[in-house]
Amino acid sequence: MTNQRNARFGFWRGVFYLLLGVGLVLTVMRFTQGLGSVTNLSDRYPWGLWVGFDLLCGVGLAAGGFVLTATVYIFNIQRYKPIVRPAVLTAFLGYVMVVTALLFDLGKPWNIWHPIVMGNPTSVMFEVALCVMSYTAVLALEFSGMVFERVGWKRAWKIQKAVTVPLVIFGVVLSTFHQSSLGTLYLIVPGKLHALWYTPVLPIVFFVSSAMVGLAMVIVESHLSARAFGRQLEMPLLSDLGRVLAAVLGVYLVLRVFDLVYRGAAGMAFGFTYEAMLFQLEFAVGLLLPLALLLIPRVRANTHGLYGSALLVVLGFIVHRLNVSITGFEGAQGGRYIPSLGEALITLMMIAIGFAAFRFCVRTFNVYPEEAHEPVLAPARVAAEAPAAVLGRAQR
Amino acid sequence: MSSKEPTGLLFDMVECIGCRNCVKACMEIHGFAGDPEEATTLSATCYTTMAVEDDYPIRNMCRHCQSPSCVSVCPVGALQRTEEGPVVYDASRCIGCRYCMVACPFNIPRYEWDKAVPAVRKCDMCIDRQREGKKPACAEACPKGATVFGTRKELLAEAWKRIKKNPRDYYPHVYGEHELGGTSVLFLAPHEVASLGYKASLGNEPLPRLTWQVLSKLPGVGVVSAATLMAIWWITRRRDEVALAEGRVGGNGRARHEERN
Structure with a gap:
């Protein structure tokens, strides 16, 4: 058993270092030879995988943070408290990854601070930039409680706890802004984005879908960490979350269908055009199927059923955002954009670093308060993996 | 000029x-x-x-x-x-x-x-x-x-x-x-x-008008959502306090005063 686990871990560690190595070479190429040397971006497709996936999906996938903090601290539904910390951690790391990905994608990333002093108030991008910066700071503060607690800074920890509620409110407002604004970004291209996806209510679609995928990601993340860290699943809690997720999926479905019918675009959804098939994938596999599954109590109560449904929601969400940002443009722009191997590898490297950082945080900080006393982790392995600086602290 | x-x-x-x-x-x-x-x-x-x-x-x-x-x-x-x-x-x-x-x-x-x-x-x-x-x-x-x-x-x-x-x-x-x-x-x-x-x-x-129609509404959305959140926070907290004062510890797992961390 232990051997098997070690072998599996060894494999993933190998993958991690491989991605890191290749990623570093690609990084050097990208910053010395320009974006064209690594990416398939072009004048026709100035935005590709890094904007469509790393940014648009990344920000949505990290929405579990604002959804759960609001649930526990604003709506005062305390029984979700055990899963707030991992959600905040996921959100914080997610936003750090988004900003890092942005440093790769921006042509002149050393100017990333320009929006603060040169802001153009008519630009959605300016608004998104400010909100993402501020919200990353808010998440850092929300996360800092775990750090203060770990290093034993009692005063700082108390102050952090005292400002939690205003912080959460600020964070939820900022999230409402920029989650919807990622959709607003595309309001200016009615002539380019396919009618299946271009709609004046894109901001609302993006906001609702972020809440939806935020919930799904909390379920996915719980399952992954249960497997990785040998934890017990908070199954009754997660099943409950599955029910909430079904409700949000319902709202999202009504919104999308009503919008398509109202604009007279519903007819395009049927048939076998390129766009119609992408839409069907998004709608049938990523929306109707998980909604149907989650409406069945037995599926919600089943570990695999719940996890599978949540994964489908994540898939549907990703397909929708890629349709809005990439494939929905292909009809008007002509040709196809397919990400280069380099773009894909850098994205994978970012994800791998995210997983590693999550793992490191779980082992260093008290991310799962309920199980803090269970000696699930073999101390020897922790010592082998934790960087030397925190070695002493990693073992309790 | x-x-x-x-x-x-x-x-x-x-x-x-x-x-x-x-x-x-x-x-x-x-x-x-x-x-x-x-x-x-x-x-x-x-x-x-x-x-x-x-x-x-x-x-x-x-x-x-x-x-x-x-x-x-x-x-x-x-x-x-x-x-x-x-x-x-x-x-x-x-x-x-x-x-x-x-x-x-x-x-x-x-x-x-x-x-x-x-x-x-x-x-x-x-x-x-x-x-x-x-x-x-x-x-x-x-x-x-x-x-x-x-x-x-x-x-x-x-x-x-x-x-x-x-x-x-x-x-x-x-x-x-x-x-x-x-x-x-x-x-x-x-x-x-x-x-x-x-x-x-x-x-x-x-x-640009298409964008501005939405962007110009954000300050209002911000004020309203912040106020709503504060109101919800106050109400849900108050409800638990009343429940506690009356001796019925908040149902639905909402015992706010048992915060662990």
Whole structure:
């Protein structure tokens, strides 16, 4: 058993270092030879995988943070408290990854601070930039409680706890802004984005879908960490979350269908055009199927059923955002954009670093308060993996 | 000094003989190497093109919109519409987000994909020459009256004069007069422009309005959502306090005062 686990871990560690190595070479190429040397971006497709996936999906996938903090601290539904910390951690790391990905994608990333002093108030991008910066700071503060607690800074920890509620409110407002604004970004291209996806209510679609995928990601993340860290699943809690997720999926479905019918675009959804098939994938596999599954109590109560449904929601969400940002443009722009191997590898490297950082945080900080006393982790392995600086602290 | 009449260019497809002197002049003035004959798509080293399709010379270049999408979407104001009319770009402000390229309804801005320090590139209607009192290079190079420089007002009058004078040669529409709120580069054509490869179904409403309709509501959304959240927080907390005071510890797992961390 232990051997098997070690072998599996060894494999993933190998993958991690491989991605890191290749990623570093690609990084050097990208910053010395320009974006064209690594990416398939072009004048026709100035935005590709890094904007469509790393940014648009990344920000949505990290929405579990604002959804759960609001649930526990604003709506005062305390029984979700055990899963707030991992959600905040996921959100914080997610936003750090988004900003890092942005440093790769921006042509002149050393100017990333320009929006603060040169802001153009008519630009959605300016608004998104400010909100993402501020919200990353808010998440850092929300996360800092775990750090203060770990290093034993009692005063700082108390102050952090005292400002939690205003912080959460600020964070939820900022999230409402920029989650919807990622959709607003595309309001200016009615002539380019396919009618299946271009709609004046894109901001609302993006906001609702972020809440939806935020919930799904909390379920996915719980399952992954249960497997990785040998934890017990908070199954009754997660099943409950599955029910909430079904409700949000319902709202999202009504919104999308009503919008398509109202604009007279519903007819395009049927048939076998390129766009119609992408839409069907998004709608049938990523929306109707998980909604149907989650409406069945037995599926919600089943570990695999719940996890599978949540994964489908994540898939549907990703397909929708890629349709809005990439494939929905292909009809008007002509040709196809397919990400280069380099773009894909850098994205994978970012994800791998995210997983590693999550793992490191779980082992260093008290991310799962309920199980803090269970000696699930073999101390020897922790010592082998934790960087030397925190070695002493990693073992309790 | 009173604000100047904004300038523009008129391209008359009927007068054009397809000599490509305009393209050549543009390349020369910017120091771009390249064959004007083969310049059929815009690039970071080619700001105007002439593609001959079915004997019709199709010129492409920045339209210098009166309500430019690129200017409205730029997060750092690197793109600006000048008082003189041209839409210009300041590379020192640019962060390289390329939203201008995505937003441009005419797909004009190009990027330096192969440079470590890249910039957005497009026609600036020779703003420096204009400020020296000269015409844009393409207009100066035109041997016929096909590319004409002037104030937008003068050009519109000239365009309609040409249509009225030769109603058989011209399709009675000045492309750019009203499209998307009007552009500074105007086109005269023998047929409807859509049949000649120009984007025609753009409507007359400036696109930045679509964004502003939403963006301008955000402060209100912010105030309302913050107030709502505070109200919900107060109510849910109060409910638990009352429950505690009355001796029924909050049901539904809501024992707030048992906070663990």
